[in-house]
Amino acid sequence: MTALVIAEHDNNSIKGATLNTVTAAAQCGGDVHVLVAGANAAGAAQAAAQIAGVTKVLHADGASLAEGLAENVAAQVLAIAGNYSHILFPSTAAGKNVAPRVAAKLDVAQLSDVTKVVSADTFERPIYAGNAIATVQSADKVKVITVRTTGFDAAAATGGSAAVESVAAAADAGTSSFVGREVTKSDRPELTAAKIIVSGGRALGSSEKFTELLTPLADKLGAALGASRAAVDAGYAPNDWQVGQTGKIVAPQLYVACGISGAIQHLAGMKDSKVIVAINKDPEAPIFSVADYSLEADIFTAVPELVKAL
Template sequence: MTILVIAEHDNKSLKRATLNTLAAAQEVAAIVGTDIHVLIAGHNTQGAVEAASKVAVVAKVLVADAPQLAEGLAENVEATVLNIAKDYSHILAPATAYGKNLAPRIAAGLDVAQISDITAVCAKDTFERPIYAGNAIATVQSSDPIIVITVRATGFDAAVSSDGNAAIETISSAADQGTSEFLIREITKLERPELTNANVIVSGGRGLGSGENYKRVLEPLADTLGAALGASRAAVDAGYVPNDYQVGQTGKIVAPQLYLAVGISGAIQHLAGMKDSKLIVAINKDPEAPIFGVADYGLVGDLFTLVPELISAL
């Protein structure tokens, strides 16, 4: 049977996590020997549909276009998915806020167990997922007739999205379930790259001492590198920066090409969110700080001296 990927999008384009989810679906499809379909559920979705059709691994794009799907309310998308779910052996969604809201509803509607946050595909019914804040990896096997999965984006490289030519098919949308209502969306406008999509991230911790120091020390470094800014939970809890900056198990999971951890001790909660980064550089005055256990390069010393020196060298 075919594999279905539920796309996260803004009606105009695909979210990057969808491409990572497609890469996971590609690994399953290679084992099973089947095609991959993508569902675009929304309203006025032509941009997202075109983007999905260009992804090399996609055989067909299913389009459910209706006003009640415009804002991606999970109840309405779930009902639309359940109308077609019997035609698929695997249903995948990204392990983002969108996917985590939607996938459990689909699994419950199908009366199957969900496999959450996978980072590797072992077989058509067997997957790996991190547990204990990433300190152990569980291998999970499912015997359900339809396997519902969420995919950790950092576990898979994004699928190629340039040379595909998938077929496009319109499907019927489920009626408004009437159990939730969209009121308002406040979108944060960023002058820097978005944290989960950035190739370079500069993160600060409690060692910076204050929000003023965070801005004074890290913003010039981020400007020099064209980087996004992040923070540890300790820095967020101390009020240095807003919650949107938090990297970690209870924040955002990232895997940039370069991650600079400045004044971050390396609590398990934080490491769970960034240790898959391709290159990790840590600056901390404590040579025994846990962050050095995962860092590729470490600078031991006063960050208020080392960071300006690093900026000058760059």
């Protein structure tokens, strides 16, 4: 058995989600190969070769793969899929865009958001917003899997010495084209990669209060800023800050929840955090059920005091 990990990269370096996916692939048994599909992506291929546990890197380089269009990347994966028993993608926006196309073309069932590898054909994945864990066994010849990265430790980014093999790049499918990209620039860590996250909920009352109250705390901690869906829907924070089942799944070392009640949807996105601190004036708030440290207090008083103490 050999597993293939589809690397997420920027043509120069490998993104962190790939490292977690490599760990999941290694637990499936057998060798682990990594596909780096891009344009002028030799740097990313070399970085992938350094990942501990990887035995081979397949480097597909072509203009059609420059922007990671799902149709073209899927075609690239399908061109080599016959050599693998498992094909794994990080459960990110990019991975979830490509994986279903590959599974459909292979006529197999996709295993989504896997959080544990029980054996080569049996996996665990959360259902009902994480309130239940389903154990799923697949009899398909090829297992197409998206990996919830918070469920696996990251493989070491250095220490490996895999061979890099060039493969022919897939032709442009011609069904989509890259128009443009708008990238949000921030001095803060990227939300899904941050080791510390400060999140706010609807209790903050306005976007001005959200910024005024949480920014100093995030600055003190060197943290990324997050928000509940209610806060995002109310316009207090941008969409890309949303933590939860329909937002981003995070598992930082420290998660500070300010004025977040703890709806199931939100808990599904952050309950794997190593240490959870909750500040809420409602003693019955569900967030307290998952918090390691709970502070029953008014956030408008407690947060500024916390900032001063830091």
